[in-house]
Amino acid sequence: MNTLTITTTQLVNPMTYQDFKALSEELVAQNKTSGEEQSEQRIGFTKLNQQRMKRVEKQFVLQPELKELLEQNQQTWKWMIMVESWCGDGAQLLPAIAAIAEEAPNVELTVLLRDENPALMETCLTNGSRAIPKLLCIDAETEERVFTWGPRPAAIQEQVKQLKAEKPDVSHDELVQQIQLWYAKDRSQSLQQDLVQVLQEVLSLEV
Template sequence: MEILNTTGHPLVNPLRYDVYKNIVDALVQQQSTTGEEQTAERIGFTRLNQQRMKRVEKQFSLLPELREQLHQHQPRWNWRVLVEAWCGDGAQLLPAIAAIAAEAPGIELTVLLRDENPQLMDTCLTNGSRAIPILICEDAETGERVFTWGPRPKAIQEKAQQFKAGNPGADHEAFVLQLHTWYAKDRSEALQQDLLKKLQQVFAVRAYEPEYCI
């Protein structure tokens, strides 16, 4: 299925979060993954990510400050998250993003597979690459892009950069192990702090716009 979003980019196979989870469960049963690259490594990552998503859902706790921002301003937004089932960062972050969106009735979350949506993906590259997950926040009424976030929380990315700088001989497997250890200890706080800052910046600007002034 293909629909057009408010910015004119086609959204191919938009999914609710619960539907996406069911797809991941089915892929694990089928020993498969999303995308055309059906490697043993990516299939293995998908199996691990199924468990990671369940763990994040179980442990997630919304920061009071973030809840306050959502309840006070009650934004009407569309959140589009570009991800793939084999993406480890996506498994750590998407369940938390879904939980945050569920806290705000005016936020509608749509999950999109990156490789099925290259046009939209190419509007939010990271250093020229299609790094995921990416969260695109759009105004539900105007279609204006309010902010883009991703592919990794700032605090986690800083740890990743420090690890690579301090361990130039470490292989990818060692880095991935360390990355998910950081995510496990962080319990979605770094993501929430990032989004809290985004929301505070957006609402601070809008408070000074004429239509929001008393």
């Protein structure tokens, strides 16, 4: 993991979660999407993601163990999440991460568009690819990277690997559809389990 420090003054178009939702709604109204590629497929995904985000917001319940760990944290953290409006994983994860940050006393969340922040994206590639969403936790005082998470919960990624092993010729559309079904069934549990594990490691190092 490249932990190159990117100062917050270098961020392009930083947004709150509410800003991102407003941008997504505006893009849908204009029949557009975020990012460089204005394909029909990505415009369609942006529309679909509006419903996905609303469903996650309605269903999200914070796990007590994660809430307790967030309350234990004494450092002030900046959470920066890189995403795009067409990203299916982002639609499932961003609302939950925003809800978690809202409950965390020392966390401030900033949403960033991947394609507008290429220098930052280059510091958190996944096997050489610009997979999103990516959550970066920055120490607000030192601006050092505390942890990086993403682009997908470990439990769901394991299901993806298993499906690809069982069906090597699975189509992209079928895979995307199956991933969305897994997210709907999971109800943000795998994301929270991942963050519990990350926070346990980070906070134990700070003691």
